[in-house]
Amino acid sequence: MRQQPRRDSRGILDPGRLLRQVRFRRRLPAPALRRYVEHYWLIDWELAEPHEQRVLPHPAINVVFHGQAGGPETAEVAGVGTHLFTITLRGTGRVSGIQFRPGGFRPFWRRPVAELTGRREPLAAVGLPAGGPVCAGTDDDRCQRLDTLLTSWKPEPDPLAAEATALVEEIRADRGILRVDDFARRHGVSTRRLQRLFLDHVGVGPKWVIRRYRLQEAIERAAGGPLDWATLAADLGFSDQAHLVREFTAVTGLSPAAYARSLA
Structure with a gap:
């Protein structure tokens, strides 16, 4: 079990440019969740010009919370992406993400995860509660809220x-x-x-x-x-x-x- 989050840039195209444009960091979840979760990933940005980022997804499920300035926070589950993923960031915003270990989402969802492959769905649409906003506050605040949320989903060891x-x-x-x-x-x-x-x-x-x-x-x-x-x-x-x-x-x-x- 890892004691530190991964520091490689695998899957991120032009990682140097990403790090110049946004604040990107990874944090480990609470120890009890590490059998299921690879890491949390946090991104904050304040951009004068739009930034397009491309990512070649890992074979992993992500749950992603988007907090855009002046708008409500949204939550979605992203199944394994089979193609290059491209997103354009604008203005000011925050993302708090959970990258599950391959196989790690199944104990929470308890259904074949191939049903999610290539799809991005609102969290509520797959039957998982989003809880309260998680993108506000310090990094510690955000990670603690993610720990609390995942614990509330009551994963069943599989x-x-x-x-x-x-x-x-x-x-x-x-x-x-x-x-x-x-x-x-x-x-x-x-x-x-x-x-x-x-x-x-x-x-x-x-x-x-x-x-x-x-x-x-x-x-x-x-x-x-x-x-x-x-x-x-x-x-x-x-x-x-x-x-x-x-x-x-x-x-x-x-x-x-x-x-x-x-x-x-």
């Missing part, structure tokens, strides 16, 4: 959800995991069982998870400086450099080289 969480974490950490059938054999289960477990508790299949994490790594590595793309493609399990370039371009709208140049 061994299958915990298994799914551990398997996805293994995929994220081990770059050598490239094929679903090999991964299933490693754990002594059938590929079909693995697929059912992931769809029910994560929202997408294991092949999708493997490919998404490898693409996120390619995007993060592209931001770090010059690369040998052929070697990176082999390391990440793509058949060749052209395969990596096609998938990278299809997801981001830019080739790896063009994306690296845009950051410079």
Whole structure:
């Protein structure tokens, strides 16, 4: 279990520009919630010009509270995003978000999370109460309200959800995991069982998870400086450099080289 929130920028396109435009930070939830929640993420902004941000979503459910100056706070649940997510921030506002661990939303919702994949719905529409506003006050205030809200939802420990969480974490950490059938054999289960477990508790299949994490790594590595793309493609399990370039371009709208140049 993590004692500090992740500090990488995986999934965030042009993270340097984001950090210049807004205040972005991650905070851990209360210890009792960490089996379910990856982190809370807090964003505040006061912009003279609109800022467009693009994100390649993780295989995770998010619950997001939006507080725009002069307007009411809104709350929504975002299922696993299958495409690049783009949002434009304007004026002054705040967001308080909960990124669940893959599999971590199932004990709260108690339904197959594949029903939410690719969707964004008002929190009330999925049967979960939003409680009071959470975007006001200090970071500690906001996190405490999120802790209280999640605790009020009374999650039920689920061994299958915990298994799914551990398997996805293994995929994220081990770059050598490239094929679903090999991964299933490693754990002594059938590929079909693995697929059912992931769809029910994560929202997408294991092949999708493997490919998404490898693409996120390619995007993060592209931001770090010059690369040998052929070697990176082999390391990440793509058949060749052209395969990596096609998938990278299809997801981001830019080739790896063009994306690296845009950051410079």
